[in-house]
Amino acid sequence: MSDIQIIESVLEQATTRRRWQRAWRALWLGLLIGGLVWFAALGTYKLFPVPPALLPMAGLLMAIFMMAGFLAGWWQKATLPETARWLDSRQQLQERLSTALELEASGRSSEWRRLVTADAARHAGQVDARRLLPYGLPKASRWTLLVLALSAGLGFVPEYRSKAYLQKQREAEVIRDTGRALAGLTRRSLERRPPVLEPTRRTLEAVAELGDKLGKVQLTRNEALRNLASATERLKEQVKDLAQNPSFKSLERAARNPGTSGAASSAELQKQIAALQKSLANQPSDTGALDQFKKDLQKVKEAAAGLPNESSAGSEAARNELSKALADLARRAQEMGLTLPSLEEAIAALSASRIDQLLRDLDVAAVDLEKIKALAEALGKLQLQWEKIGKDLAEQLEKGQAEIAASRLYKMAEQLRSGNLPQEQAQKLMDEVSRAIDPASKYGKVAEYLKQGLKQMQQGQRTAAAQSLAEAAKELERLLQELGDCQALLASLSALQRAQMCIGNCQGWGQCQGPPRVGQGGKPGRGVGTWADDNDWMIPEITERWDNAGLERPDMAPRGLTDRGSGQLADNLAPTKLKGQMNPGGPMPSTTLKGVSIKGLSKVDFKEIATAAQSEAQSAISQEQVPRAYQGAVRDYFDDLKE
Amino acid sequence: METEEQIQAFRRTYTALRSEIGQVIVGHEPIVEGTLTALFAGGHVLLEGVPGLGKTLLVRALSQVLDLSFNRIQFTPDLMPADILGTNMVMETPGGRREFQYQRGPIFAHLILADEINRATPKTQSALLEAMQEHSVTAGGEIRKLAEPFFVFATQNPIDQEGTYPLPEAQLDRFFFKLLVTYPSGAELTEVLTRTTEGRRAEIKRVLDGAAMLEWQDLVRQVPVASHVKDYAVRLVLATHPKTNTAAPMANQYLRYGSSPRGGQALLLAGKVRALAQGRFNVSLDDVQAVVHPALRHRLIVNFEAEAEGVTTDQIIDQIVKDVPRDAAVAA
Numbered sequence: 001m002s003d004i005q006i007i008e009s010v011l012e013q014a015t016t017r018r019r020w021q022r023a024w025r026a027l028w029l030g031l032l033i034g035g036l037v038w039f040a041a042l043g044t045y046k047l048f049p050v051p052p053a054l055l056p057m058a059g060l061l062m063a064i065f066m067m068a069g070f071l072a073g074w075w076q077k078a079t080l081p082e083t084a085r086w087l088d089s090r091q092q093l094q095e096r097l098s099t100a101l102e103l104e105a106s107g108r109s110s111e112w113r114r115l116v117t118a119d120a121a122r123h124a125g126q127v128d129a130r131r132l133l134p135y136g137l138p139k140a141s142r143w144t145l146l147v148l149a150l151s152a153g154l155g156f157v158p159e160y161r162s163k164a165y166l167q168k169q170r171e172a173e174v175i176r177d178t179g180r181a182l183a184g185l186t187r188r189s190l191e192r193r194p195p196v197l198e199p200t201r202r203t204l205e206a207v208a209e210l211g212d213k214l215g216k217v218q219l220t221r222n223e224a225l226r227n228l229a230s231a232t233e234r235l236k237e238q239v240k241d242l243a244q245n246p247s248f249k250s251l252e253r254a255a256r257n258p259g260t261s262g263a264a265s266s267a268e269l270q271k272q273i274a275a276l277q278k279s280l281a282n283q284p285s286d287t288g289a290l291d292q293f294k295k296d297l298q299k300v301k302e303a304a305a306g307l308p309n310e311s312s313a314g315s316e317a318a319r320n321e322l323s324k325a326l327a328d329l330a331r332r333a334q335e336m337g338l339t340l341p342s343l344e345e346a347i348a349a350l351s352a353s354r355i356d357q358l359l360r361d362l363d364v365a366a367v368d369l370e371k372i373k374a375l376a377e378a379l380g381k382l383q384l385q386w387e388k389i390g391k392d393l394a395e396q397l398e399k400g401q402a403e404i405a406a407s408r409l410y411k412m413a414e415q416l417r418s419g420n421l422p423q424e425q426a427q428k429l430m431d432e433v434s435r436a437i438d439p440a441s442k443y444g445k446v447a448e449y450l451k452q453g454l455k456q457m458q459q460g461q462r463t464a465a466a467q468s469l470a471e472a473a474k475e476l477e478r479l480l481q482e483l484g485d486c487q488a489l490l491a492s493l494s495a496l497q498r499a500q501m502c503i504g505n506c507q508g509w510g511q512c513q514g515p516p517r518v519g520q521g522g523k524p525g526r527g528v529g530t531w532a533d534d535n536d537w538m539i540p541e542i543t544e545r546w547d548n549a550g551l552e553r554p555d556m557a558p559r560g561l562t563d564r565g566s567g568q569l570a571d572n573l574a575p576t577k578l579k580g581q582m583n584p585g586g587p588m589p590s591t592t593l594k595g596v597s598i599k600g601l602s603k604v605d606f607k608e609i610a611t612a613a614q615s616e617a618q619s620a621i622s623q624e625q626v627p628r629a630y631q632g633a634v635r636d637y638f639d640d641l642k643e
Numbered sequence: 644m645e646t647e648e649q650i651q652a653f654r655r656t657y658t659a660l661r662s663e664i665g666q667v668i669v670g671h672e673p674i675v676e677g678t679l680t681a682l683f684a685g686g687h688v689l690l691e692g693v694p695g696l697g698k699t700l701l702v703r704a705l706s707q708v709l710d711l712s713f714n715r716i717q718f719t720p721d722l723m724p725a726d727i728l729g730t731n732m733v734m735e736t737p738g739g740r741r742e743f744q745y746q747r748g749p750i751f752a753h754l755i756l757a758d759e760i761n762r763a764t765p766k767t768q769s770a771l772l773e774a775m776q777e778h779s780v781t782a783g784g785e786i787r788k789l790a791e792p793f794f795v796f797a798t799q800n801p802i803d804q805e806g807t808y809p810l811p812e813a814q815l816d817r818f819f820f821k822l823l824v825t826y827p828s829g830a831e832l833t834e835v836l837t838r839t840t841e842g843r844r845a846e847i848k849r850v851l852d853g854a855a856m857l858e859w860q861d862l863v864r865q866v867p868v869a870s871h872v873k874d875y876a877v878r879l880v881l882a883t884h885p886k887t888n889t890a891a892p893m894a895n896q897y898l899r900y901g902s903s904p905r906g907g908q909a910l911l912l913a914g915k916v917r918a919l920a921q922g923r924f925n926v927s928l929d930d931v932q933a934v935v936h937p938a939l940r941h942r943l944i945v946n947f948e949a950e951a952e953g954v955t956t957d958q959i960i961d962q963i964v965k966d967v968p969r970d971a972a973v974a975a
Contacts, residue, residue, distance in 0.1 A: 085871060085970050094918075094927035099869040111646040112867050115924045 003121035010124040015083045017133040023073035028140040030069020034062025035147035049165045096120040171221045178502045179214025181509040196481040232496045242486040269386040276379040284336045285376040301362045394435035402476045409473035416466035614638040659850045666845040667704040670831035677822045684912040686819020687795040696824045698798040702756045710852035711753035718763035724770035731783045757797035761807045775817040821941035866915035868926040876910040893962040897949035902942040909938035
C-alpha cells in the first residue's frame with residue numbers, strides 16, 4: 001500500500017465515522033430541541049387553556065426535529081481534504097495530511113511531494129479513527145434526558161384551568177353534543193319520512209345544517225342560542241302557516257286515537273272479529289267473569305296442593321271441602337258456558353285420591369282458562385276498535401279517519417269502474433257520498449270532488465264519478481301528508497326547544513328533557529308570575545284538551561268567578577311596598593328562570609319595557625287573572641315602576 | 644545533495660547557529676530565533692529595546708558566527724546619506740590626473756548593523772530604502788549591486804525619544820521582523836553577570852558562509868504550503884485592514900492602516916523557516932501563528948484612540964488571532 005493510499009484509507013475511515021457521529025449528535029440535538037419544544041408546549045398546556053391538539057403537534061414536531069437532525073447530520077458528508085484538515089487539527093499533525101493530500105492532488109512530481117507524503121503517511125498510521133471518534137452518547141443526550149424526565153414529571157401535574165374556562169369548555173361541549181343530537185334527530189326524521197312539501201324539506205334540512213354547525217363550528221353560548229332562536233322562529237312561522245288548515249284538528253285527533261289510525265277498514269275488522277268469535281265458539285267473552293273464575297280456580301289449586309295425607313286427622317274433611325269447591329266450580333263453568341274438560345277429570349282424580357293427577361288437571365284447566373281469556377280480550381279490543389271506526393264515509397270523515405275514508409273512496413271508485421254495479425248499490429253509494437259532503441267541507445277540495453262525483457253518478461257517468469272519488473281520496477291523502485309534515489316540523493321545533501334548553505341550562509342532550517310540557521291537568525293559567533307556553537296554539541293535542549265544551553262535571557263546582565271576599569290577607573302575606581332607586585346604567589334586577597337565559601345587554605328602552613309590562617298587568621287584572629288580594633299590589637308595583 | 648539531506652543539514656546548521664550564539668547571548672530565545680528566521684528568509688530585522696539588553700551584542704555575535712562581512716553604522720542626527728551609501732571623491736590617478744572616484748560607504752557589507760537608527764533624520768534613514776529592498780545602491784548616477792546575502796539589523800531605543808525621528812512607514816515595512824528585546828529573567832541576568840565578569844570571553848566559531856546562506860534561503864522557499872495555510876495568512880493580513888469587510892472588530896476600532904502584502908510574505912517565509920527548523924516538510928497553521936507578532940507588529944499603524952488608550956499593536960494582533968479562525972472549513 002502506497003503512502004497516499006495509507007493516508008486516504010485513514011481519511012475514508014475517519015470520514016465515515018465522522019459522518020455517523022455527526023448524524024448521531026445531530027439526532028440528539030434535534031431530540032433536545034424537540035424535547036424543549038415539547039416541554040414548552042406541555043408547560044403552556046398545563047398553565048394556559050390552549051387546545052389539547054397542541055401536544056400531539058409538539059410531539060410530532062419533536063419527531064420531525066429528531067429526524068431532521070439525523071438527516072442533516074448524515075447529509076453533510078465531509079470530503080477527504082476536509083477530513084484531513086480536521087484530523088490535522090484534532091491530532092496536532094501540523095497540517096501534514098492536508099498538505100500531502102493537496103500535493104498529491106496537484107499531480108506535480110517532486111522530491112518535496114514524496115517527503116511530505118511519506119511524513120504524512122507515517123503520522124496517519126498512528127491515527128486510530130475508532131479511538132478518535134468513539135460512538136457514545138453526546139453531551140446533548142444528558143440535557144435531552146433531563147428535559148424528557150422533566151416533561152414526564154410535568155405530565156403528572158394537573159392542568160390549571162379557571163372556572164370560567166371550564167364553564168366555557170362545558171358550554172362548548174354541550175353545544176357540540178346538542179348540535180350533533182339535533183342534526184341526527186332531524187336527519188333520521190327526514191330519512192324515515194321525507195317531507196312532501198318543499199318548504200318543509202328545506203326547513204328541516206336547515207335545522208339539520210344548524211345542528212351540524214353547532215356540532216362542528218366553535219360557537220359561543222350566545223351565538224348558539226341566537227341561531228337556535230332564529231331557527232325556532234322560522235319554524236314557528238311555518239308551522240303556524242300549516243296549522244291554519246282546519247282539517248288538521250280532526251285529522252290529528254283521529255291520528256291520536258288508537259285503533260283508528262290504520263288503514264284497516266270496517267269490513268276487515270269485522271272479518272277479524274268473526275274469526276275470533278269462531279275460535280271462542282260458545283265460550284264466554286266476559287273477561288271480568290273469567291278473571292273471577294280464574295281466581296277461584298287458583299284458590300282450589302292452592303287448597304289441593306296443601307291437602308293433608310289420608311292418614312292424618314282432618315284429611316277427610318279437607319277432601320270433602322275441596323270436592324265441594326270443585327263441584328261448585330264445575331257448576332259455575334257450566335252456567336257460564338265454559339268448556340273445561342280437565343275440571344271434570346280433576347274431580348274424578350280427587351275422588352280416586354290421585355292428588356298428583358288432580359294438580360295436573362287443575363294446571364291444564366288454568367291454562368285453558370287463560371287462553372279463553374286472551375281470546376276474549378282480543379275480541380273485546382277489536383269490537384271496541386270496530387265501534388270507533390266510522391261505519392260509512394260520512395262518519396269516517398266526521399271522525400277524521402282520513403286514511404280509512406280514502407280507502408273507502410278508492411273502493412267506491414273501483415266499484416263504479418267495474419261497470420256491473422247494480423242500481424240498488426249505486427243508489428246506496430250515492431246516498432253515502434251525499435251524506436259525506438257536509439263533513440267533507442273541512443277537508444279542502446274533498447267536498448267539491450264528492451259533489452262532483454255525486455252529480456256525475458246522478459247523471460250516470462260512473463267512470464267520471466269514479467275519477468272524482470279517486471281525486472277526493474288523493475286530496476285526503478295529500479292532507480294526511482301535510483299533517484305528517486306539520487308533525488315533523490313540530491317534532492323538529494320540539495327538538496330545537498330542547499336544544500335551546502340544553503344550551504341554556506348547560507346540560508347534555510340526554511340530561512335535558514326539553515321544555516316542560518303541559519300535563520294532564522290542562523293548560524296552566526296565564527297571568528303574572530306564570531310562564532305560559534306560547535306555542536300551545538300550534539299543538540293540537542293541547543288545543544283538544546281545552547275543548548271542554550258541553551262537558552259537565554257535577555262533582556266539581558266551577559270556581560273561576562266565585563266571590564272570595566274583600567281580599568283580606570294574612571299579616572305575613574301582606575305585600576310590603578319598598579321604594580326602590582333606579583340608577584341609570586346600573587344593573588337591571590333579574591330573576592333566574594328555568595329555561596332559556598339570555599345574557600347580554602338589553603337594547604330596548606327601560607320605559608318601553610315598563611309600559612309594556614304595565615299594560616300587560618292591567619290586562620291580567622281586568623281579566624281577573626290576578627287574585628283580588630294581589631291586584632292592588634300589582635297595580636301599585638307597576639305604577640311605581642313607570643315613575 | 645538530496646532534499647532530505649539538505650533539510651537535515653539545514654536543521655544541523657540552524658542548531659549550530661543557535662548554539663554558537665547562545666554562548667554569547669543568554670536567554671532571549673525568541674529574539675535569537677526571530678533573528679535566525681529572518682536571516683534564512685532573507686529579511687531585515689528591527690530590534691527594539693531599552694539600552695543594555697544585548698541588541699548590538701546579538702548582531703555582533705551573528706556577524707562572528709556567519710562568515711560574512713560586517714559593518715556597523717552608528718546613526719546620529721548629523722549622519723548624512725552619503726555617509727552610509729558612499730560618495731564620489733576627487734582622486735589623483737597615477738598619471739597625475741584628477742578624477743571622480745566612487746568611494747563605497749559602510750552599506751557595502753553583507754551584514755549591516757544600523758545602531759539606533761531612529762536617531763538619524765528621515766532623509767538619512769531613507770537612504771536605506773533602496774538598499775534594503777533592491778539590494779543595490781544608486782550613487783553618482785550608477786546602480787551598484789550590494790553583495791549577497793545582504794542583511795540590515797537595525798536597533799532602536801523606545802525611551803529617550805528626544806531628538807529622535809520615528810522611522811517612516813515605508814522604512815518599517817521593509818523590515819522582515821520587528822523584535823522586541825525585553826528584560827532578562829533573574830536566572831538569565833545571573834548568567835549574564837557570570838559570563839561577563841568572570842573567566843575569559845567566549846570564542847565563537849564561524850558556522851556559515853554567504854554561499855551556504857544563499858542555498859538555505861533557496862531551500863526555504865521550496866517548502867510547500869497548503870492552500871488553507873496560505874488562506875489563513877491572507878485572512879490574518881486582511882483582518883488588519885480597517886474599514887473593510889474582512890477587518891477584525893479591533894482593527895476597525897484601533898487601526899489607521901493595516902499590514903501591507905509584505906506582512907503576508909513575512910508570515911509564510913518565516914513559517915517555512917520554522918517548519919524546517921523543526922524538521923517538518925510543510926508549513927503548519929501553528930508556524931504562521933507563531934510568527935504573526937514579529938511579522939506584523941511594525942506594519943500596523945494605530946490611530947489616536949489606540950494611542951490614547953495605550954493599546955499596542957501586539958494587543959491588537961492577539962485579538963485578531965483570536966477572531967480569525969485557523970481553518971474556516973474545520974471551524975464550520
